[in-house]
Amino acid sequence: AQKITQTQPGMFVQEKEAVTLDCTYDTSDQSYGLFWYKQPSSGEMIFLIYQGSYDEQNATEGRYSLNFQKARKSANLVISASQLGDSAMYFCAMRAAGGFKTIFGAGTRLFVKA
Amino acid sequence: GAGVSQSPRYKVAKRGQDVALRCDPISGHVSLFWYQQALGQGPEFLTYFQNEAQLDKSGLPSDRFFAERPEGSVSTLKIQRTQQEDSAVYLCASSFNRDREYEQYFGPGTRLTVT
Numbered sequence: 001a002q003k004i005t006q007t008q009p010g011m012f013v014q015e016k017e018a019v020t021l022d023c024t025y026d027t028s029d030q031s032y033g034l035f036w037y038k039q040p041s042s043g044e045m046i047f048l049i050y051q052g053s054y055d056e057q058n059a060t061e062g063r064y065s066l067n068f069q070k071a072r073k074s075a076n077l078v079i080s081a082s083q084l085g086d087s088a089m090y091f092c093a094m095r096a097a098g099g100f101k102t103i104f105g106a107g108t109r110l111f112v113k114a
Numbered sequence: 115g116a117g118v119s120q121s122p123r124y125k126v127a128k129r130g131q132d133v134a135l136r137c138d139p140i141s142g143h144v145s146l147f148w149y150q151q152a153l154g155q156g157p158e159f160l161t162y163f164q165n166e167a168q169l170d171k172s173g174l175p176s177d178r179f180f181a182e183r184p185e186g187s188v189s190t191l192k193i194q195r196t197q198q199e200d201s202a203v204y205l206c207a208s209s210f211n212r213d214r215e216y217e218q219y220f221g222p223g224t225r226l227t228v229t
Contacts, residue, residue, distance in 0.1 A: 004156075033216050045157070045205065045220035091156050095216075100170040102147070102218075104156030 002027045004092050004105035012111045013082045020067070021077045021108045023092030029053075031097035034075040036066065039089040039107070048090075051075060053097075079110075087112045116140060118221035120206050126227045127196045135191045135224045139208030145215050146189050148181055149205040151223070157205055163189060164212070196228045 003026040013019035025034065036048040051059045051066045059066045067076040075094075079086055092105045119138040127133050139146050145164055149157035150173075159173040165186035174181070178197075183189040193200055203225050207218040 035216055037220075042222070043203065044222050045207070045218075047217050047219070050216040093156075100147075100162035101159045101172065103159070104149075106154075107156050 002029070002032075002094060002096065002103045004094055004103055006092055006105035006108050008108045009106075010109045010111065012113060013079075014113050015084060016081055018078060018080045019082055019110065021079070021090050021092075021110065023075045023077065023105060025073050025075060025092070025094050027073075027094065027096065029096040029099075033095050033097065034066070034068070035093045035095075035102070036064070036075075036077045037091045037093060037104075038086075039091065041088070045091070049077070082112045084112050084114060086110060118206055118208055118219050120204075120221040120224050122224060123222060124225050124227075126229060129198060129228055130195050132192065132194045133196055133226065135193075135204050135226070137189045137191070137206030137208075137221060139187065139189070139206070140210075140219055141187075142210070143208035143219070144186075144211045145209040145218075146183060147207040147209075147218060148189070148191050149207065150175075151203045151205055153202075160191070160204075193226075196226075198228050201226055201228045 005024045032053045034051045038046045049061045065078045089107045091107045095102045148160040151157045162170040163183040178194045180192045203223040205223045207220045209215045
């Protein structure tokens with residue numbers, strides 16, 4: 001069975017600083033994908049970044065990067081130069097390659113302070 | 115608009131009533147997902163469609179839940195004989211095709227409250 005664990009219910013960061021949101025996962029699949037989504041208070045989930053389990057390079061998308069450590073089964077999200085608009089819930093998720101079911105973690109609420 | 119739309123945005127149902135929740139995916143998107151999100155939790159997978167075919171319904175909590183996508187575009191999630199534990203936000207998401215299913219576009223959700 002697949003499982004996503006996000007151990008930080010809430011995080012605070014000062015505007016313009018970087019922040020790391022933790023995510024560990026458990027799976028017996030050899031090939032899988034890891035994702036991060038942002039959910040602002042409006043409720044709409046926004047896709048941020050994707051990492052395939054066989055990708056050798058860590059994924060980056062603008063200010064977002066995914067620190068993928070396969071042996072540790074971790075897929076932490078790093079947000080650089082935090083902005084006030086980054087305040088939201090962040091969800092880590094995974095899906096087995098070829099599968100349909102996406103498993104989400106419980107989320108981390110990020111607060112960016114001015 | 116070009117995004118995923120869902121209706122109604124809010125639904126209050128009395129226990130035992132049937133409800134139908136609608137999802138309009140982005141035009142041309144092959145894949146469609148339904149999720150249930152309880153307060154303070156991450157979304158939980160309910161079911162998946164590829165065009166009109168329902169390929170995975172393993173997340174549907176009981177046989178009171180039924181989903182369809184008859185023409186491969188609009189989808190409806192139906193809940194029969196609603197119970198209080200069905201209260202949640204129901205999210206619909208679509209993606210262009212299987213190759214890009216990691217990039218799911220979500221609708222705003224339908225908040226269902228069962229009284």
